[in-house]
Amino acid sequence: MNTVFDALSHPIRREVLEHLKRGGMTAGELADHFPVSKPTMSGHFAKLKAAGLILGENRGGTIVYTLNLSVLEEAVMGFMNRVRVGRDAADPGNVHRGEAR
């Protein structure tokens, strides 16, 4: 929980997650979308990974990062349910079904 919200506190890291929504990307591909150095991006990846928000698969030389959406859902939606009045908090599943329409 804590590590997830810490990770989400930086705009670059939130944007990285958005870039990954349609599938995996390499560290280099991701880094090219941001105006900071690659070592800096590497640090951002490390934080996202520590929070469990992304997974890194090493494919000889390059590393492919993928989004771990379930961790994000659980932390964020869990918190949102805790902040809203009781009515919904009892059924953890309905949020996701609800969004999917």
Next chain:
Amino acid sequence: MNTVFDALSHPIRREVLEHLKRGGMTAGELADHFPVSKPTMSGHFAKLKAAGLILGENRGGTIVYTLNLSVLEEAVMGFMNRVRVGRDAADPGNVHRGEAR
């Protein structure tokens, strides 16, 4: 957006929002639930307020803070929709309706 996620990055501030879910509380009442000094809590309130997540109403001497749920919803659910694949992003209203079942 940025200020909202910054505000959410500290566990005390998230918990303050939870405390306010059923109605307003004074700064002092809120502070009593946390193991840090009142000036420190005052700083947390200031950050939540700057992000628009709480509103402070001055009632002669004491200040009553209330949750501004719509700001939280807009920032957090907006982000969640951006991170999930396209299908849902088009209809901003359905998230809230979906949760309420």
Next chain:
DNA sequence: TCGTTATTTAGCTAATACGCTAAATAGCTA
């Protein structure tokens, strides 16, 4: 093996965040 590419680690600086105590402010009541 050598060079090239991809990524991370090390080491640094500057800025921000968080906690504290002491003091200031504002309103209330005697």
Next chain:
DNA sequence: TAGCTATTTAGCGTATTAGCTAAATAACGA
């Protein structure tokens, strides 16, 4: 006015964060 309560502001120390460049590591192709 004086004193009391509630809250914030000021000022300080320390820890963390975010950026950088330079160097290390790892895998690949010639």
